[in-house]
Amino acid sequence: MHEEYMNSTLTAVVPATVRVGANAPHADLYKELFVANTDKSTGHSMMRALQRDVKRLSFDGGHKLLFVFYSKSAAARWNQKALRYQNAVIVLHNTHRRPEDEGTGQYTAAQVEVQYxxxxxxxxxxxxxxxxxxxxxxxxxxxxxxxxxxxxxxxx
Structure with missing residues (x-):
């Protein structure tokens, strides 16, 4: 219940060229993000902000990284933002399906993109x-x- 009303999830499609273990631990996923998005002088504050806002990071074993944020406002700050992951660029999208859209056959571009x-x-x-x-x-x-x-x- 708490997850449904308080947390918000953004999805990033991982290209087929990126290798991620099916059961990759949360810490390993963060490490890959950190290494790809930082160097000696840049990116550290952005990654700290991401780590502060994200409650859980998981890989579905197929082609999606799921970022569960502590709040909808935190997720809104990261929606449509691009990050590097290994040698690829991923974009965080809100793929949540609204109840009124169920059964209509209408999908947003982000929802279509995550279809396998x-x-x-x-x-x-x-x-x-x-x-x-x-x-x-x-x-x-x-x-x-x-x-x-x-x-x-x-x-x-």
């Missing part, structure tokens, strides 16, 4: 390039990969 895969049925006549362009235009989300359906997971 979007399957489009009946689009066989479109070329992959046209499908990618169309999807990135109407969703405003970055399209990482487009491929034809396979009969088996191992089929290339």
């Amino acid at each position: 895969a979007v399957r489009i049925y009946g689009a066989g006549r479109l070329g992959l390039a046209a499908l990618e362009r169309a999807f990135s235009l109407f969703s405003e989300a970055k399209v990482l990969d487009v491929e034809h359906a396979r009969a088996k997971k191992t089929e290339l």
Whole structure:
């Protein structure tokens, strides 16, 4: 109950080029953020502020870093902020789905971005390039990969 009303979660999509252990501890995730965002003279105050605002940092084992903040106001300060993580740039997004949006089929660009895969049925006549362009235009989300359906997971 406390989590639902007091805490707020922001999500960052981790690119496939970044290696993170499926059960990476909270401290290891912070260490990676700290190393990537600081040097001898810069970044330390920003990372202290992040550490002060974030209650829990976790990796979902797939492609999302979840930042749980102590309050909605703390999360609002970090929403849409970019950080480095290893050799990539991650952006913190509010992907919370409002109750009135449930069942409508409407998603924000941030919510679409965290979807692991979007399957489009009946689009066989479109070329992959046209499908990618169309999807990135109407969703405003970055399209990482487009491929034809396979009969088996191992089929290339």
